[in-house]
Amino acid sequence: KQEVTQIPAALSVPEGENLVLNCSFTDSAIYNLQWFRQDPGKGLTSLLLIQSSQREQTSGRLNASLDKSSGRSTLYIAASQPGDSATYLCAVGDSSGSRLTFGEGTQLTVNP
Amino acid sequence: DAGVIQSPRHEVTEMGQEVTLRCKPISGHNSLFWYRQTMMRGLELLIYFNNNVPIDDSGMPEDRFSAKMPNASFSTLKIQPSEPRDSAVYFCASSLAELNTEAFFGQGTRLTVV
Numbered sequence: 001k002q003e004v005t006q007i008p009a010a011l012s013v014p015e016g017e018n019l020v021l022n023c024s025f026t027d028s029a030i031y032n033l034q035w036f037r038q039d040p041g042k043g044l045t046s047l048l049l050i051q052s053s054q055r056e057q058t059s060g061r062l063n064a065s066l067d068k069s070s071g072r073s074t075l076y077i078a079a080s081q082p083g084d085s086a087t088y089l090c091a092v093g094d095s096s097g098s099r100l101t102f103g104e105g106t107q108l109t110v111n112p
Numbered sequence: 113d114a115g116v117i118q119s120p121r122h123e124v125t126e127m128g129q130e131v132t133l134r135c136k137p138i139s140g141h142n143s144l145f146w147y148r149q150t151m152m153r154g155l156e157l158l159i160y161f162n163n164n165v166p167i168d169d170s171g172m173p174e175d176r177f178s179a180k181m182p183n184a185s186f187s188t189l190k191i192q193p194s195e196p197r198d199s200a201v202y203f204c205a206s207s208l209a210e211l212n213t214e215a216f217f218g219q220g221t222r223l224t225v226v
Binding site: 034036041042043044045046049089091099100101102103104105 | 145154155157160168203205213214215216217218219220222
């Protein structure tokens with residue numbers, strides 16, 4: 001059974017800092033990996049999708065990397081802003097690409 | 113497209129009552145997922161459909177839970193009878209399976225069973 005772990009559980013940083021969120025998974029036979037953002041009381045917003053054959057994806061200030069063999073992914077956020085404050089969730093897609101197994105999330109607070 | 117649409121946004125019901133949650137996936141998407149989110153267990157997949165057919169319902173907690181997808185644009189998740197421990201946020205998501213695209217989530221239904 002796939003297990004996804006995110007470290008740290010919570011992170012507080014000053015505005016402008018670059019930061020890294022970590023995600024690890026136990027079964028490397030994944031189809032894809034997706035990073036989401038969730039604001040309090042809201043749904044999930046997809047940030048980046050990495051296919052199993054890819055090493056990284058970039059969108060604006062966000063960069064996600066994937067090392068399938070070691071079961072790790074990182075989400076790098078450059079020049080953090082208070083508006084980046086949210087919970088960030090990592091989800092791993094199984095071999096069919098349909099089932100997503102989620103980590104517990106990292107709660108990020110960026111202080112002005 | 114308006115995205116994945118769920119209704120109602122909030123539902124408060126008494127224990128023992130039937131609850132029906134509704135979802136309209138993104139037009140053209142052929143995979144639909146129901147997730148439940150709680151503080152204790154995080155996000156859990158309950159069931160998913162591909163081309164309106166239930167593929168995996170192993171996450172459905174009990175027989176009190178049932179889900180249907182009568183057509184490509186509508187799905188329901190029903191709880192009968194509801195219990196306080198069913199209180200959670202229920203999310204619906206959709207994707208286009210063949211192209212391995214990202215999953216898009218609705219805003220969720222916050223269910224409170226008292």
